[in-house]
Amino acid sequence: MNIKRRLLLAAFALSSALPTYAHAEGLIAIITPSHDNPFFKAEAVGAEARAKELGYETLVLVHDDDPNKQSEMFDTAIARGAAAIILDNAGADATVAPVQRAKDAGIPSFLIDREIKESGIAVSQIVSNNYQGAQLGAEEFVKLMGEAGPYVELLGREADTNAGIRSSGYHDIIDQYPDLEMVAQQSANWSQTEAYEKMETILQANPNIKGVISGNDTMAMGAWAALEAAGRTDVIVVGFDGSNDVRDSIMKDGIKATVLQPAYRQAQFAVEQADQYIKTGSTGQPEKQLMDCVLITAENAEKLETFALSN
Amino acid sequence: MHAMKLSAALLALLLPLGGCKLVPTDKPAAETAEARTDEARMAAYADENWSEKVLPVIAEHTVDYAKLRQALAASVESAGDEYGLRPEGEANPWNFVVSGEGQVTEAKLDSRAAKMQVDMNGDGKPDVTLQIGPIIRGTALRDAMPFIVFTDFRDQIEFAKLARAMNEKAHAELDVPEGDVVGKTVAFTGVFTLRSVDEQPEIVPTAIEVKP
Numbered sequence: 001m002n003i004k005r006r007l008l009l010a011a012f013a014l015s016s017a018l019p020t021y022a023h024a025e026g027l028i029a030i031i032t033p034s035h036d037n038p039f040f041k042a043e044a045v046g047a048e049a050r051a052k053e054l055g056y057e058t059l060v061l062v063h064d065d066d067p068n069k070q071s072e073m074f075d076t077a078i079a080r081g082a083a084a085i086i087l088d089n090a091g092a093d094a095t096v097a098p099v100q101r102a103k104d105a106g107i108p109s110f111l112i113d114r115e116i117k118e119s120g121i122a123v124s125q126i127v128s129n130n131y132q133g134a135q136l137g138a139e140e141f142v143k144l145m146g147e148a149g150p151y152v153e154l155l156g157r158e159a160d161t162n163a164g165i166r167s168s169g170y171h172d173i174i175d176q177y178p179d180l181e182m183v184a185q186q187s188a189n190w191s192q193t194e195a196y197e198k199m200e201t202i203l204q205a206n207p208n209i210k211g212v213i214s215g216n217d218t219m220a221m222g223a224w225a226a227l228e229a230a231g232r233t234d235v236i237v238v239g240f241d242g243s244n245d246v247r248d249s250i251m252k253d254g255i256k257a258t259v260l261q262p263a264y265r266q267a268q269f270a271v272e273q274a275d276q277y278i279k280t281g282s283t284g285q286p287e288k289q290l291m292d293c294v295l296i297t298a299e300n301a302e303k304l305e306t307f308a309l310s311n
Numbered sequence: 312m313h314a315m316k317l318s319a320a321l322l323a324l325l326l327p328l329g330g331c332k333l334v335p336t337d338k339p340a341a342e343t344a345e346a347r348t349d350e351a352r353m354a355a356y357a358d359e360n361w362s363e364k365v366l367p368v369i370a371e372h373t374v375d376y377a378k379l380r381q382a383l384a385a386s387v388e389s390a391g392d393e394y395g396l397r398p399e400g401e402a403n404p405w406n407f408v409v410s411g412e413g414q415v416t417e418a419k420l421d422s423r424a425a426k427m428q429v430d431m432n433g434d435g436k437p438d439v440t441l442q443i444g445p446i447i448r449g450t451a452l453r454d455a456m457p458f459i460v461f462t463d464f465r466d467q468i469e470f471a472k473l474a475r476a477m478n479e480k481a482h483a484e485l486d487v488p489e490g491d492v493v494g495k496t497v498a499f500t501g502v503f504t505l506r507s508v509d510e511q512p513e514i515v516p517t518a519i520e521v522k523p
Binding site for chain 2: 125162
């Protein structure tokens with residue numbers, strides 16, 4: 001063990017033993033799905049940065065969409081006496097119990113991105129206006145398709161409310177155009193590799209497709225890779241999230257559009273509400289809040305960086 | 312001894328409560344509500360609240376279209392503060408209830424998403440779109456209602472169905488014009504969401520009248 005490492009360990013021991021001295025405001029636990037998806041990474045980074053600016057110590061954890069793991073992380077946060085929990089949850093039903101447990105222990109939870117099935121347990125639930133965003137994406141999709149042609153929809157994970165809401169936003173627009181025909185609708189569970197495989201199969205059965213509308217950007221990336229591999233870069237692909245990967249694809253005239261969820265700002269806003277709640281007992285906001293999404297096309301893609309749009 | 316008697320008495324009082332299940336009186340209604348689809352429940356909600364709650368909000372907040380444009384040109388925020396409605400939260404766009412009169416420049420009335428373009432300032436060019444429906448885009452009508460709070464609804468899916476149900480109710484209450492309306496004068500009251508000052512408002516009308 002070298003000196004540097006030993007010093008680091010000593011510093012770490014000191015900071016965890018004496019959190020109140022090092023960080024006057026206490027501990028904020030930040031729990032999200034896997035950082036493999038840059039969307040969740042942006043949330044964690046955004047929340048952590050804001051928490052540190054406001055003087056908090058942070059504990060960043062990843063539940064990998066496993067409710068059991070999430071439950072253990074809540075126990076950890078409770079045991080560490082966290083001042084607040086920032087959470088992008090592992091299931092609308094399964095998350096009710098741990099959030100209640102934290103509440104009973106006097107620890108307020110602030111949810112981002114995904115809702116839970118009950119209100120009155122978390123202090124805040126701040127979600128993207130997925131319905132509004134999906135309608136934006138669908139309008140652009142319809143325009144790109146010239147209001148006609150066979151298309152495919154890739155759905156997200158069924159247990160996630162966001163999968164259903166985006167699909168219904170898409171269809172409330174697309175179904176107005178009788179010449180747009182959905183030839184396949186399949187779930188690829190938000191996954192890039194699954195979307196790649198599904199797209200390969202769909203393409204074999206429906207070689208005439210003209211467009212793909214996807215419930216998120218990672219699936220859009222998977223679909224696009226499969227289309228590229230099949231030499232079908234003429235197919236119009238529209239995603240949802242506003243990831244840097246899709247931004248780069250749009251700028252290279254690959255994927256045509258996506259919808260930005262302000263994930264970075266959303267996470268920071270949750271921390272600000274936690275801070276205000278800790279200090280005053282109120283966030284000054286209703287529990288459930290929607291944040292509008294923004295359409296990203298070749299026109300504004302260059303302004304997009306890590307789930308935030310610069311002016 | 313005294314204390315024991317007292318606690319025994321308390322226990323006797325509490326026991327029957329522990330033994331039986333308290334059934335809220337509204338349970339049967341709640342159960343039937345659960346059994347219905349989101350669409351049906353939200354359509355019923357829109358129906359029930361239309362005359363008593365929605366129309367009064369519309370009446371109270373209606374501003375003349377030309378007057379609003381002037382206020383918006385000066386400052387969106389002060390126009391919003393004075394005339395606008397929006398849910399609490401960060402960066403939610405303003406919704407406005409407007410009334411006005413203009414000349415129809417273009418109409419597509421045979422569509423499921425029927426629309427009219429209306430020239431409001433006499434230059435011959437369309438300034439606003441009236442969404443006649445039955446398919447009406449957006450959530451302006453829902454988001455303009457101060458009594459509708461997202462927290463009171465199960466999730467985004469139910470809340471989206473509510474927006475759609477409100478739009479459908481607005482359509483159902485309209486006197487939908489027929490025949491060739493281009494060139495005619497139309498008077499309307501309706502709600503729109505302001506996303507940018509330069510964007511042509513897509514108004515959800517709650518009343519329209521095509522003048523002969």
